[in-house]
Amino acid sequence: MKRYELEKTDVLIIGAGAAGARAAIVSADSGVKTTLVTKGPFGISGITVVGFDGYGGNFEQPGDGPEFHLEDIVRSGKYLCDQDIAEVMANEAQNSIKYCDQIGVRFSKDDSKFHPYPTPGCKIPRMLKVFGGGYALLIALKKKVEEYQSDPGKIEVKEDTIISRLLVKNNQIYGAIGLDFRKGIIKVFHSKAVILAAGGAGYLWPHSDCPPESIGDAYSLALHAGVKLVNMEQQLFYPTIALFPQPVRGLEVSYEWCLNIENPKVGGWLVNGKDEIFYPLKEVGTRDYMTHLMTKEVKEGRGSPHQGVYLDITRCSESRKEEIVGILHSHKRLLKFGVDIRKQKLEVAPAAHTTLGGAKIDTENRTNINGLFACGEATGNVHGANRLAGHSYLDTQVFGARAGKFASEFARGADWISVDESQIEDECNNVLSYLKSKKDGVSPSKVKSKIVQLVGKSLSPIRNKNGIEEGIKEINFIRRNDLPLVNAPNVKEFNNDWVEAIEVRHMLDCAEMVSMCALAREESRGTHYREDFPYMDNEQPVKHTVIQIKKGKIELSTEPVNMIKFKPLKEKGPAF
Amino acid sequence: MKKNIITAKIERFDPKKDKSPRNQEYLVETDESMSVLGLVKYIHDHLDRTLAYRNVGCYLGVCIGCLMNINGKNLRACSTTVKPGDKISIQPAKKGYTVIRDLSVDFSSKEKSGAKGIDESTEA
Numbered sequence: 001m002k003r004y005e006l007e008k009t010d011v012l013i014i015g016a017g018a019a020g021a022r023a024a025i026v027s028a029d030s031g032v033k034t035t036l037v038t039k040g041p042f043g044i045s046g047i048t049v050v051g052f053d054g055y056g057g058n059f060e061q062p063g064d065g066p067e068f069h070l071e072d073i074v075r076s077g078k079y080l081c082d083q084d085i086a087e088v089m090a091n092e093a094q095n096s097i098k099y100c101d102q103i104g105v106r107f108s109k110d111d112s113k114f115h116p117y118p119t120p121g122c123k124i125p126r127m128l129k130v131f132g133g134g135y136a137l138l139i140a141l142k143k144k145v146e147e148y149q150s151d152p153g154k155i156e157v158k159e160d161t162i163i164s165r166l167l168v169k170n171n172q173i174y175g176a177i178g179l180d181f182r183k184g185i186i187k188v189f190h191s192k193a194v195i196l197a198a199g200g201a202g203y204l205w206p207h208s209d210c211p212p213e214s215i216g217d218a219y220s221l222a223l224h225a226g227v228k229l230v231n232m233e234q235q236l237f238y239p240t241i242a243l244f245p246q247p248v249r250g251l252e253v254s255y256e257w258c259l260n261i262e263n264p265k266v267g268g269w270l271v272n273g274k275d276e277i278f279y280p281l282k283e284v285g286t287r288d289y290m291t292h293l294m295t296k297e298v299k300e301g302r303g304s305p306h307q308g309v310y311l312d313i314t315r316c317s318e319s320r321k322e323e324i325v326g327i328l329h330s331h332k333r334l335l336k337f338g339v340d341i342r343k344q345k346l347e348v349a350p351a352a353h354t355t356l357g358g359a360k361i362d363t364e365n366r367t368n369i370n371g372l373f374a375c376g377e378a379t380g381n382v383h384g385a386n387r388l389a390g391h392s393y394l395d396t397q398v399f400g401a402r403a404g405k406f407a408s409e410f411a412r413g414a415d416w417i418s419v420d421e422s423q424i425e426d427e428c429n430n431v432l433s434y435l436k437s438k439k440d441g442v443s444p445s446k447v448k449s450k451i452v453q454l455v456g457k458s459l460s461p462i463r464n465k466n467g468i469e470e471g472i473k474e475i476n477f478i479r480r481n482d483l484p485l486v487n488a489p490n491v492k493e494f495n496n497d498w499v500e501a502i503e504v505r506h507m508l509d510c511a512e513m514v515s516m517c518a519l520a521r522e523e524s525r526g527t528h529y530r531e532d533f534p535y536m537d538n539e540q541p542v543k544h545t546v547i548q549i550k551k552g553k554i555e556l557s558t559e560p561v562n563m564i565k566f567k568p569l570k571e572k573g574p575a576f
Numbered sequence: 577m578k579k580n581i582i583t584a585k586i587e588r589f590d591p592k593k594d595k596s597p598r599n600q601e602y603l604v605e606t607d608e609s610m611s612v613l614g615l616v617k618y619i620h621d622h623l624d625r626t627l628a629y630r631n632v633g634c635y636l637g638v639c640i641g642c643l644m645n646i647n648g649k650n651l652r653a654c655s656t657t658v659k660p661g662d663k664i665s666i667q668p669a670k671k672g673y674t675v676i677r678d679l680s681v682d683f684s685s686k687e688k689s690g691a692k693g694i695d696e697s698t699e700a
Binding site for chain 2 (some may be wrong): 489495
């Protein structure tokens with residue numbers, strides 16, 4: 001009897017957030033059989049669900065256009081994005097917004113004209129409000145996917161399935177293997193092309209606004225497939241995520257709405273544990289800078305009781321307060337739990353938000369593995385060392401659509417590669433081994449919290465060599481001592497621990513990659529700040545940190561960044 | 577100091593094996609209020625690893641990933657609080673959702689019709 005179930009499809013898409021869903025629509029539209037795999041229920045899992053309410057772009061307004069937009073992206077990303085890739089995003093921005101508008105996403109408009117809001121890091125207003133946030137965007141895309149589902153054979157959605165390995169032979173992808181945990185069976189998806197759209201590792205950090213499933217599946221899968229990953233040290237934190245009281249912990253309280261970007265004097269403000277306003281004193285900066293300042297307040301002993309700071313709008317005028325709560329998406333939920341920010345300061349702290357590093361792609365979403373494409377948060381050379389507000393959705397829609405296009409084109413011209421039974425056999429053994437009872441077996445959730453604790457300590461927004469090296473030691477210790485003991489109860493259907501056991505492996509890989517890159521980048525750039533190298537080094541050519549498995553070993557190297565349009569001043573200067 | 581206790585009665589059911597659902601009682605020592613989702617996660621992680629539930633979704637009251645039937649009402653477990661001393665009954669979401677195992681349900685069995693089946697007004 002076969003130990004797995006085999007399914008054939010032309011294009012396999014892993015991850016059904018906004019990027020994966022968009023890729024599926026374009027792929028199916030071109031006529032190839034498309035399978036969309038997701039770790040949870042489609043439409044209610046993935047990071048898009050918790051996404052904020054901003055969509056970035058460029059607009060028909062004086063002094064705007066793709067050129068100006070690109071300059072904002074490059075400068076705010078501290079010259080670490082590949083500019084040919086970022087240029088694609090700027091060039092395609094208007095089309096992507098038009099598409100979303102067409103499928104029913106509600107944007108801020110005056111009459112019928114888009115109404116963008118100002119955001120830090122952009123010379124002119126660049127962010128539309130998305131009514132209903134990421135959930136609304138995802139539901140609109142899901143409705144579109146359902147149209148193709150009702151046309152049999154176009155899109156198949158496989159829910160409750162975690163992919164554990166990509167299947168690669170001679171540098172060529174031929175599918176993926178994973179666990180359908182609803183049924184408790186191993187699935188092999190045999191395909192001509194694969195799109196990796198399961199990015200995001202925010203849940204590796206103790207304070208995160210990401211859902212629990214965002215533990216970095218995409219990066220671990222890419223790593224073991226031989227993909228080149230870049231800039232894994234770049235983890236964007238969102239500065240103002242609620243920290244306390246407990247029921248609102250993790251809730252985003254947008255500083256884009258609570259602080260005034262055009263006129264910081266009218267507030268709100270960030271206030272430290274000593275009740276001193278420390279931000280903004282003059283202007284509101286980008287997320288990397290705010291995160292740095294907030295972390296510094298806490299590190300230097302001026303934090304709030306739960307090691308954060310306060311977001312304070314209580315000092316604002318009554319009319320300003322009403323303006324803020326009128327536009328603030330999370331006000332209703334705060335009120336539900338008895339928190340009225342008009343009357344009380346709110347404890348907030350930077351939370352892991354977007355993983356900026358990931359698979360290196362070219363302008364047609366290809367990775368270095370033939371037939372393997374990537375899009376959305378899974379990629380690592382789109383934004384650089386900081387991401388502008390609203391630019392995640394832009395990324396998912398531009399590169400999701402393009403991945404769908406190029407992967408389906410590839411699949412149409414490709415031949416089937418035969419399945420390598422020995423590879424599959426190995427992975428079946430791996431996945432099934434977790435169900436064996438083990439003497440001194442440990443639960444995956446215990447090991448997961450160990451990893452989260454160590455990442456919080458060694459890879460916080462302010463880092464240093466000793467800390468990162470301590471972290472690496474702990475990762476190696478967990479790999480040697482805990483990982484072999486991880487097991488799950490012997491239950492087939494919907495076994496949470498079985499899924500989490502696979503996730504432990506992915507988390508360890510991610511923690512290791514982030515640590516290695518953080519150690520290698522001996523400078524401070526964007527979201528990566530090294531106490532022992534507190535300057536940004538533009539005297540040397542700006543480089544990507546690169547991670548790739550070679551002959552079974554994780555190797556680190558560097559590669560120059562593509563700078564076809566803008567170059568920084570050749571100097572070694574302050575980090576911000 | 578003696579800690580306070582939350583008593584949770586959880587419906588267990590494996591359609592492949594069991595003829596009918598049964599209730600299992602769990603006692604959780606705590607001095608703090610928590611969300612029902614937090615309570616279920618605690619029970620799974622510390623008391624009974626065979627308990628099935630959905631650990632996905634927004635945790636913020638936006639989606640319905642954590643929909644459960646709590647004290648007879650379909651509610652988001654992330655948005656419903658339980659405090660020390662409480663007795664609480666937790667079942668899989670009712671109103672047409674198919675149970676996969678224990679508290680995990682198949683959302684595709686219901687969501688296409690557009691009906692979310694939440695008894696909204698009683699959430700925290």
